[in-house]
Amino acid sequence: MPVHNAKLTVDGAPVEKVSDTKPTDVRWDEYPDLAHRVLPIRPLGDHVPQNPFKSPRDIPQDRAIGADPNLPNLLGPGVERLDLTPSIGTQLSGIQLSNLTDKQKDELALLVAHRGVVFFRDQDITAEQQRALFDYYGDNPEDGKKLIVNNIQEQEPDFRRAYVHFKWPFADFHADSSFAVNPPSFSLLRVDEPPPVGGDTLWISGYGTYETLSPPLQAFLDGLKAWHSSELVYESVLNHWGVKPPTRPHETLHPVVRTHPVTGYKSLNLNSGFVTRIDGLNRYESDKLLELLYTHIHTATDHQVRWRWEKNSVALWDNRHVTHRATHDYAPLHRHGVRVTIAGEVPVFKAGSRSRREAERELRNKPGLPAVYNENLRKGIYPAEGEEAASKLW
Template identity: 70%
Template sequence: MSPGPVLTVDGKPTDHLDDEKPTVIDYPETADLPAVHQIATPLKPLGDHVPAKGVRAPVVVPKDRGLAADPNLPNLFPSGNSEIKRTDLTPSLGTLISGLQLSKLTDKQKDELALLVAHRGVVFFRDQDITTQQQRDLFDYYGIPETDPDPESGKPVTTTIQEQEEDFRNTYVHFKWPFADFHADSSFQANPPSFSMLRVVELPPTGGDTNWISGYGTYETLSKPLQQFVDGLKAWHSSELLYDSVLNHWGVKPGDRPVETLHPVVTTHPVTGYKVLNLNSGFVRRIDGLNRFESDRLLDLLYTHIHTAQDQLVRFRWEKNSVAFWDNRAVTHRATHDYAPLNRRGVRVTIKGQVPVHVPDSVSRKEALAKVLKEGKVQAVHNANLREGDYRGREAQIPVDL
């Protein structure tokens, strides 16, 4: 655990969260955690509800299991086993695995799967027999649950995803949080989630697909001058719109106070080492240090870049008992709300990730993979184009055409 935070209101020290003015929360840097800067949003403008919990403190999380894995994935895809098949759905992200049950993975397979998810962003499975408890057990192997245990049972929480049964455009008239837009789960926390897993158990005959976009890809496709500019910026990720919408539209009383947390615009993934464009229109409100006009215009530009990145997107059509396992540190996602008034329901589990950091000398995925290809060190974690593509005679073009 980190040492206690320093709280201030209007620049003056305080020992509690203020309900009428923003409370600044500063956690100093320690040997185990970077400094964390947050703002607790005042409650009074949002309603009379007082959440039972305060703001979640930053914590040290277990070492990512992917760091212990063999990048050639010999246990996940054993030589000579023709039943387990892998299909990379796009060059940038998304892999479908068939012939493998998540309920029966060995520890070495779990580690290799974590590494593959970190590289490919999201991995899909169909026809899974995994139960809700097994789903939770699997994620307990990977780390700390993102939400607190159920107070009655003491068991870690699973979340039932019951999607909107109405046209989301009409809902947006009074629902402030853009729930149908791209987001990374709970990116406003000091420890945003690393892995999430969703298993769909009920869905309409058609519709309800989910889209994922690679943060590796949206960073590497920015122009060099823009990469250099955003590398040093930070952005405020806020739960205020979500809190307001859940409280005042859904009528559910949130347990956590609304909070804003300052995170780097470009993060370095702790497993792959690749740079990530760490922005999502679901939770990011403004760029720190810029005036409102500058921040809004820059976010407009970057969100347009993200929303038009068809070359960095994968769209998955769900079937009953399909599973998606994704890395919130590397991708954002959005559901497609095109099936009202039918139902779509699933079970999600999530774990806490590291406090996001920006490592100045880290590189983009494109730069890293160009080096891997030139050195002849392509491994199973890499995409099918690298593993199977014919690059003969194109060595000089690799840095720009990869």
């Protein structure tokens, strides 16, 4: 349920409503560590959004919690599983999302929490069934039960030229609406009209980009927070695409490293699509640190998966620990898909949480590891602890 007792201030003074010309700070007693700021709509345009801001809300317990890590219902007879990379991405064959039992849905949620994104081919699921599936998993980020439909029409001949005046880094890596106080958890996209070739989507693991940082940099980032902003995308879609956003531009302070509520793993919670600055650092320090971290993310091919769409292919991913980007290389052809999304919890960093690598190191060479773990961990033979080769691998 939403929290309604929001306290608004402008320049430190209490106000009754958000300002059109100055940033309005919003706080909630129930979320003392959550900082939210509604940005002025002037001079972004004449449009006055219907919603001034959205209050945080409590999210139902993740369906993955309590699911069997051996995935006995999901990986039943006739189902084939293929890990596309060691770090991220699994394809399941021989299963229809339209026919999942509740236990299968729970186990699928657990697999996505570990693997980041799970793919399917030749799905018969309809838009209404997509919405029904996500109604089982959680709450719609928007009010009501309206489907979130992603219509991608004819692309510009060259988006780098067409969107040269965009302030938002179009086509860059992002986690869906990470600027929200309750950023999305799961997203599901079914492409029903792909181009003959092109239009691939890439995902990067936040588990992987965190665990491959040096320990001193990890220690520095743990506990820091960054501002995730909708201002640039707001201005771009309003003034270039003619779309009138329903909510005022805003920014929310979220942890740079968040703890996943299901796995307990640390994830690098940054994306170049929406994060504008790191709180507490001066502007030069923030800009240079973000430049370093974005380069680290963008070059993480060892923690990246690329998916080639076919008609009625589906991807189900967890925005809490992956970022993604579309590949706009099929202009001027047509591409269409239907996406559904659900709201997640307010992101937190828990002291004492571990990286995925730290957790998995203790599991190496143990027999009978649950199916939820990647194939290399379950089947690989690792050097004994203390050997030189082990220090190079880990």
